[in-house]
Amino acid sequence: MDDLLQDFIAETRETLEALSGEIVAWESQPDDRARLDAIFRFVHTVKGSCGFLDLPRLERLAHAAEDVLAQVRDGARVPDRALVNAVLAVVDRIGEIVEAIDAGVALADSGEELLIAALEEGSEEIVLPAAVAQRAPSRSVRLGVDLLDRMMSGMSEMVLARNELARRLRAGEVDPAVEAALERLSLTVGEMRDTVTRTRMQKIDALFSPLPRMVRDTAAGLGKSVALHIDGSDVELDREMIEVMRDPLVHIIRNAIDHGIEAPAERRAVGKREAGRLAVSARQSGNQIIVEIADDGRGVNVERLIQKLAASGVRSERDLRALPDAAKLELMFHPGLSSKDSVSEVSGRGVGMDVVKASIDQIGGRVELDNIPGKGLRIAIHVPLTLSIISAIIVGAGKQRFAIPRQSIEEIVSERGDAIRIDQLGGTPIATVRERRMPLLDLGHLLELCLNRGQQGPRMLVIVGAGAGSYALAVDEVLDNEELVIKPASPAVMATGIYAGQTLPDSGLPMLLLDCAGMARVGGLDFSRDLNAAFGDPAADVVAPGLPALLFDDLDGVRRAVPLTAVDRVEKVSAAQVQLAAGSHRLAIDGRIVPLAMQGSLDGRERLSVLRLKDEDAEVAYAIHEAIEIVTLPAEIAPARSPGAAMGVALVEGEQIEVLDVLWVFDTHVDRVAAADAPLCLLAGDKDGWLATFVRPLLETAGYRVAAHLEPGEIPAVVLAADAAEPVTPAAPVVRLRRKRQAEPGDDSVYRYDRAGLLFALEARVGARGGC
Numbered sequence: 001m002d003d004l005l006q007d008f009i010a011e012t013r014e015t016l017e018a019l020s021g022e023i024v025a026w027e028s029q030p031d032d033r034a035r036l037d038a039i040f041r042f043v044h045t046v047k048g049s050c051g052f053l054d055l056p057r058l059e060r061l062a063h064a065a066e067d068v069l070a071q072v073r074d075g076a077r078v079p080d081r082a083l084v085n086a087v088l089a090v091v092d093r094i095g096e097i098v099e100a101i102d103a104g105v106a107l108a109d110s111g112e113e114l115l116i117a118a119l120e121e122g123s124e125e126i127v128l129p130a131a132v133a134q135r136a137p138s139r140s141v142r143l144g145v146d147l148l149d150r151m152m153s154g155m156s157e158m159v160l161a162r163n164e165l166a167r168r169l170r171a172g173e174v175d176p177a178v179e180a181a182l183e184r185l186s187l188t189v190g191e192m193r194d195t196v197t198r199t200r201m202q203k204i205d206a207l208f209s210p211l212p213r214m215v216r217d218t219a220a221g222l223g224k225s226v227a228l229h230i231d232g233s234d235v236e237l238d239r240e241m242i243e244v245m246r247d248p249l250v251h252i253i254r255n256a257i258d259h260g261i262e263a264p265a266e267r268r269a270v271g272k273r274e275a276g277r278l279a280v281s282a283r284q285s286g287n288q289i290i291v292e293i294a295d296d297g298r299g300v301n302v303e304r305l306i307q308k309l310a311a312s313g314v315r316s317e318r319d320l321r322a323l324p325d326a327a328k329l330e331l332m333f334h335p336g337l338s339s340k341d342s343v344s345e346v347s348g349r350g351v352g353m354d355v356v357k358a359s360i361d362q363i364g365g366r367v368e369l370d371n372i373p374g375k376g377l378r379i380a381i382h383v384p385l386t387l388s389i390i391s392a393i394i395v396g397a398g399k400q401r402f403a404i405p406r407q408s409i410e411e412i413v414s415e416r417g418d419a420i421r422i423d424q425l426g427g428t429p430i431a432t433v434r435e436r437r438m439p440l441l442d443l444g445h446l447l448e449l450c451l452n453r454g455q456q457g458p459r460m461l462v463i464v465g466a467g468a469g470s471y472a473l474a475v476d477e478v479l480d481n482e483e484l485v486i487k488p489a490s491p492a493v494m495a496t497g498i499y500a501g502q503t504l505p506d507s508g509l510p511m512l513l514l515d516c517a518g519m520a521r522v523g524g525l526d527f528s529r530d531l532n533a534a535f536g537d538p539a540a541d542v543v544a545p546g547l548p549a550l551l552f553d554d555l556d557g558v559r560r561a562v563p564l565t566a567v568d569r570v571e572k573v574s575a576a577q578v579q580l581a582a583g584s585h586r587l588a589i590d591g592r593i594v595p596l597a598m599q600g601s602l603d604g605r606e607r608l609s610v611l612r613l614k615d616e617d618a619e620v621a622y623a624i625h626e627a628i629e630i631v632t633l634p635a636e637i638a639p640a641r642s643p644g645a646a647m648g649v650a651l652v653e654g655e656q657i658e659v660l661d662v663l664w665v666f667d668t669h670v671d672r673v674a675a676a677d678a679p680l681c682l683l684a685g686d687k688d689g690w691l692a693t694f695v696r697p698l699l700e701t702a703g704y705r706v707a708a709h710l711e712p713g714e715i716p717a718v719v720l721a722a723d724a725a726e727p728v729t730p731a732a733p734v735v736r737l738r739r740k741r742q743a744e745p746g747d748d749s750v751y752r753y754d755r756a757g758l759l760f761a762l763e764a765r766v767g768a769r770g771g772c
Contacts (some may be wrong), residue, residue, distance in 0.1 A: 001505060012444070016098075019039060023084060036069065036079075038509060039069060040070070041075060043062045043065040046059075047062035047066055050062060055097075061090050061112060061116065065091070065118075065119065068087070070086070078311070082123065082126075086123070089115050098716060104152055137268065158192070159189060190272055200239055204231065204233060205234065206242055208230050208282075211249075212228055214250065225274055226261055227278070228280070231281040232282035241474075244363050245359070248356040248381070249540060252293050253278070258297045261276030261296030262297055278670060279295075283285070289383050289563055291380070292381075294378040295376050298373070299374060299375060300332060300371045300373075302329060326369075329369050333367075335354040349485070365384055368380040368381075382407070390407075391407075392404060392503075393480075394480040394482060394505065395475040395476075396474065397449055397476050398449035398481055401505075402512055402514050403484055403511070408466075410470060412463070413461050419435075419748075433461070433472065438472055441525070445473075446523055449756055460477060464516040471526070473519070493763070496518075499513060500514065500515040500518070550562050550567055550631075552611070552626060555598055555599060556599070560658045561659050566613050567611050570609055572608070573589060573608060575607065575608060583643070585623075587610065595620050595669040597621070601647060615662075620670055621658070633652065634652075638650070640661075644664060646659060680705045680706075680716045681716065682710060682716035683706065684719050685723055691722050702759055717732065718733050718734070718766050719732050720734075721734055731770065735761045
């Protein structure tokens with residue numbers, strides 16, 4: 001309440017300063033409707049705020065002024081000098097009372113009834129005092145959101161600069177005096193960072209304050225009585241988090257009242273008090289804020305959820321009943337599922353809780369459910385304290401380093417632990433951690449890093465939460481725990497769906513922040529289906545309508561299917577139009593050369609059919625023996641064990657059909673041509689032609705324009721120097737190559753045979769420059 005009162009005082013002061021001149025100007029121009037509306041809005045706002053803040057004197061004055069101004073707006077009164085003086089006197093008195101409230105002093109109410117009486121028509125004109133009310137020094141300043149964002153951005157840059165300075169000093173001999181000064185600087189920067197971060201923080205009361213009215217109206221509309229208890233309103237949370245959580249909290253509260261809390265007669269019948277109880281609380285736990293919503297209603301009817309979901313045909317009832325209790329409860333987050341048969345203003349449309357889940361997942365949070373049938377439901381929402389500076393665990397995969405948000409990590413274990421077991425299930429690795437089975441993703445394989453497992457020790461398993469489930473992420477090593485400044489990465493990096501941003505740790509090397517939920521999606525993990533059911537349980541009996549596809553016989557004699565949306569047309573061509581050129585098969589058709597993909601041989605064929613596969617401007621031809629018919633693929637497709645030509649196997653009319661992976665076809669066969677606005681990489685010091693021969697194809701495949709010499713007016717986005725000591729003329733970021741595998745201390749060059757490291761260094765330089 002104190003914060004709301006201070007906001008009211010600050011807003012009233014600002015409006016009063018701008019309003020005094022408006023009233024005088026309105027007196028000279030009584031027909032100025034805009035000024036009259038502005039004055040009316042002020043007294044109306046003051047009246048409404050005073051009612052909420054329990055300030056009766058201010059409310060009485062504002063109400064009287066509002067009534068008179070309403071008469072003027074309706075044309076019932078004309079604003080003469082007496083009326084204007086009376087309104088000015090009331091506005092001045094409002095200002096005096098506001099200053100007294102801010103200063104914490106008493107102000108006698110003598111004369112206020114006379115001010116109200118002076119507003120009546122026909123009253124004598126009052127004389128305004130010439131003295132100005134003493135204003136207490138302001139203890140707060142209102143800042144714009146954009147200014148706060150710029151302050152946070154500047155503070156983040158200061159943290160990065162501190163990290164860079166510390167790294168450079170550690171690289172050589174450090175004078176003790178300089179080291180002491182750096183330590184003081186680090187402490188000061190840390191304090192300033194915390195202070196600036198707190199300017200973004202807002203009390204969660206801003207999220208809780210509308211709840212009493214919402215609960216009252218929702219309960220009244222449903223014929224129920226609900227008592228709301230709120231705790232922890234003074235807990236602070238990042239303002240962006242508060243805005244993201246606003247709609248999910250509304251969904252949860254309304255569902256608790258409609259689905260959970262029973263009607264008064266039903267509560268009496270089971271021995272409960274007529275008025276239901278709803279508790280909303282917030283507390284801080286480490287680097288997280290936990291918001292809990294608990295009710296003493298009937299709880300979640302899991303049996304009803306299973307019946308509704310089975311009736312929808314999404315999964316079989318047998319499959320649903322085989323789920324663990326926690327997974328059954330989480331069915332309430334399934335899109336389109338509602339346990340209500342009738343549609344009301346509150347629920348029954350099958351929307352709401354899935355939105356809650358998606359919104360919380362978006363900010364790196366998670367939802368916990370605790371259900372007691374007949375007693376009630378508790379929902380705990382865990383969200384990070386702030387999104388700008390987070391605590392992260394640094395992990396290594398191959399020669400690369402990545403950050404994982406600490407709030408997403410449940411635990412870290414060694415692959416060779418006594419309670420750890422790694423199995424293969426249908427070609428999919430499964431980790432069992434203390435009898436808890438979960439899918440296993442290898443970070444190095446997921447990111448396609450060059451790894452040599454034979455020369456490395458046991459991996460570490462990072463158990464991370466991603467939405468409704470958890471999985472084990474295998475990494476080569478766990479390095480450190482750091483507070484990191486997180487910024488968005490380049491659009492190309494973010495488009496992969498694997499990364500949540502980028503950061504610059506104390507090492508000085510740019511590092512990417514991993515998106516745990518994104519890695520799960522890219523890795524093909526589906527947590528809507530409990531993994532324990534895959535250990536021996538039969539597949540679902542219900543087959544939902546799926547995707548239209550073209551069924552065909554391939555050149556190797558295998559019957560396959562391809563999604564129909566990717567097929568532009570099917571054509572017959574002559575085998576003479578196909579040539580093996582530049583390392584791949586190509587088809588000459590329509591006056592163009594189109595890449596040709598095939599599985600099998602063209603030996604002995606004079607004619608063949610080709611599928612013209614198109615994706616916007618990209619086109620690939622796929623050679624087949626014969627197209628058969630259009631079929632509908634089932635919704636569930638058994639995924640392939642490894643990436644390749646087949647995305648999986650589908651059951652079509654009792655026959656197992658291999659489904660062609662269109663993404664693989666385009667990825668492996670489309671000619672990569674750098675765009676005209678792609679970053680230009682200048683090759684410097686290529687005396688023996690090694691860069692042009694071996695490195696240039698790699699860079700062009702990665703989307704760079706490559707040149708050995710600059711044309712007039714050209715400016716490179718980055719320069720690649722063949723030698724660490726090679727002098728470079730253009731004023732552009734430089735990536736230098738070295739011949740030795742191991743770098744000297746302070747050397748930021750890249751080993752000339754480290755393909756992944758080279759591309760990462762180029763991306764970092766271009767990104768730092770702004771992608772020129």
